[in-house]
Amino acid sequence: MDVWTLISFGPEGWGDDIAYGVLVTVSLALATLPLGLFIGFMVALAKKSDDRTLRFAGDIYTTIFRGLPELLTLFLVFYGAQIGIQQAVRLFDPGASIEVNSFVAGMVALGAVFSSYASEVFLSAFRAIPKGQYEGGYSIGLSKSQTMRLIVLPQLIRIALPGLSNLWLILLKDTALVSVIGLADILRQSSIAARVTKDAFLFFGLACLIYLALAIISSIGIGAIERSVGKADMQR
Amino acid sequence: MSLADSKSDAIEPPPPAARGWPRERIVGTALLGLWALLGLGIVLFLIRSWDPELFAKYAPFYLSGLGVTVALVVVSCVIGAVLSIPIAYARMSRHPLLYGLAYGYVYFFRGTPLLAQTFLIYYGFGSFRPQLEAIGLWSFFREAWYCAILAFSLNTAAYQAEILRGAIESVPKGQWEGATSLGMGKLQTLYKVILPQALIVALRPYGNEIILMIKGSAIVAIITVYDLMGETRRAYSRTFDFQTYIWAALIYLSLVETLRHAIEWIERRITRHLKR
Numbered sequence: 001m002d003v004w005t006l007i008s009f010g011p012e013g014w015g016d017d018i019a020y021g022v023l024v025t026v027s028l029a030l031a032t033l034p035l036g037l038f039i040g041f042m043v044a045l046a047k048k049s050d051d052r053t054l055r056f057a058g059d060i061y062t063t064i065f066r067g068l069p070e071l072l073t074l075f076l077v078f079y080g081a082q083i084g085i086q087q088a089v090r091l092f093d094p095g096a097s098i099e100v101n102s103f104v105a106g107m108v109a110l111g112a113v114f115s116s117y118a119s120e121v122f123l124s125a126f127r128a129i130p131k132g133q134y135e136g137g138y139s140i141g142l143s144k145s146q147t148m149r150l151i152v153l154p155q156l157i158r159i160a161l162p163g164l165s166n167l168w169l170i171l172l173k174d175t176a177l178v179s180v181i182g183l184a185d186i187l188r189q190s191s192i193a194a195r196v197t198k199d200a201f202l203f204f205g206l207a208c209l210i211y212l213a214l215a216i217i218s219s220i221g222i223g224a225i226e227r228s229v230g231k232a233d234m235q236r
Numbered sequence: 237m238s239l240a241d242s243k244s245d246a247i248e249p250p251p252p253a254a255r256g257w258p259r260e261r262i263v264g265t266a267l268l269g270l271w272a273l274l275g276l277g278i279v280l281f282l283i284r285s286w287d288p289e290l291f292a293k294y295a296p297f298y299l300s301g302l303g304v305t306v307a308l309v310v311v312s313c314v315i316g317a318v319l320s321i322p323i324a325y326a327r328m329s330r331h332p333l334l335y336g337l338a339y340g341y342v343y344f345f346r347g348t349p350l351l352a353q354t355f356l357i358y359y360g361f362g363s364f365r366p367q368l369e370a371i372g373l374w375s376f377f378r379e380a381w382y383c384a385i386l387a388f389s390l391n392t393a394a395y396q397a398e399i400l401r402g403a404i405e406s407v408p409k410g411q412w413e414g415a416t417s418l419g420m421g422k423l424q425t426l427y428k429v430i431l432p433q434a435l436i437v438a439l440r441p442y443g444n445e446i447i448l449m450i451k452g453s454a455i456v457a458i459i460t461v462y463d464l465m466g467e468t469r470r471a472y473s474r475t476f477d478f479q480t481y482i483w484a485a486l487i488y489l490s491l492v493e494t495l496r497h498a499i500e501w502i503e504r505r506i507t508r509h510l511k512r
Contacts, residue, residue: 052264064489067496068489072454072465072481072484072488079481174349187355198363204360207355211348
């Protein structure tokens with residue numbers, strides 16, 4: 001069979017399977033992003049706190065998830081959660097067997113890794129905002145949360161954006177790891193296609209090109225966001 | 237306006253440190269308690285499932301796995317460092333073809349997952365077995381270990397080229413001009429003036445790259461190289477004992493933390509002359 005039949009969308013080709021893989025990869029990355037951003041922001045808040053205990057708790061989080069290989073984190077979450085939940089369920093129903101959803105496991109593991117890096121990005125952005133911004137907010141009678149939301153956050157996002165977009169590109173690449181725990185993402189679908197058709201170079205090359213295309217699309221999107229944020233800055 | 241001239245002179249004392257139990261301290265203590273509980277749980281789990289037989293059987297495997305991981309990272313980082321020099325040079329050149337090639341190389345290896353690159357080299361080159369056999373390279377591409385080294389070297393070369401380029405470009409142009417006005421040649425300027433300043437900038441990114449390589453090297457376990465992760469997976473698949481993964485996590489964590497502290501120490505040491 002020639003190349004175009006192999007990657008076509010028909011019954012002979014693998015195009016539709018790989019398109020499904022693209023869908024899975026993109027939705028996993030998009031689902032992880034808000035989770036990682038939220039946890040990362042919370043950890044950054046903890047790490048910039050005046051209180052020693054809170055700072056220390058935040059540092060432990062970053063140290064663990066920045067130091068572990070992503071693949072190991074994924075296995076720890078996938079098998080660890082499986083064993084943990086199974087033992088909890090067996091207390092009530094001894095015969096039960098639990099399968100952890102690999103999508104959720106991937107989301108949790110990648111979210112943990114993403115958030116530990118994101119917390120560092122947010123932290124350095126927090127440090128770039130002068131103290132006078134907070135004091136100005138308080139002096140016109142805004143509450144602590146209002147100051148954070150109306151004054152600090154808009155500036156914070158602008159400063160943190162380059163770092164965060166870098167992390168997004170890393171996240172997109174890290175999603176390839178979930179193919180190992182059986183989620184049908186781009187890489188897994190191309191592995192299956194490669195095994196069946198024996199055209200490994202074609203399909204893995206195609207997978208690389210798809211990841212590259214996703215990265216290019218993301219860069220265009222990020223550029224648009226940065227421009228619109230920059231425009232808001234100019235209008236002030 | 238004479239708005240409170242006297243007041244602005246008077247320096248306000250800093251607010252007194254919070255006493256008692258403000259909300260932040262309560263939350264912080266609770267979170268620390270959670271971490272302590274988790275740590276205690278892991279220690280208890282390791283003690284309860286302590287099995288001297290298992291340890292005696294698998295500890296040597298873990299040690300050899302650690303050796304494989306370190307060897308993989310060291311070898312590919314060194315090869316990558318050598319490869320990165322011409323790539324960084326091409327990336328900074330004004331020749332459109334050289335620049336375009338280097339740009340494409342860096343973009344490809346930084347834009348695609350390392351796992352996909354490794355698969356492309358290990359499984360993908362298998363498609364060309366007759367051709368590779370004809371030129372005598374098949375024995376190289378047959379071995380997962382060599383493929384892993386090749387993939388990792390090419391990957392880290394792209395990242396290291398960008399680090400090198402960024403560091404060299406971070407040195408102000410006046411340094412080049414100053415050296416030229418002293419009659420120094422280009423290569424001499426690079427060695428004696430530019431690189432010493434650039435390497436201070438590059439140290440931290442280089443350190444991060446090595447750490448990323450250590451973490452990334454875990455994926456070679458998937459193409460049947462028995463590094464630390466591979467040995468862990470093998471031990472787990474034979475025993476179904478979760479402590480195998482915990483031991484791997486502890487080893488990786490201490491490896492990475494040691495390296496991070498070593499890099500910080502080196503950085504403090506080589507920037508002593510910049511401190512005031």
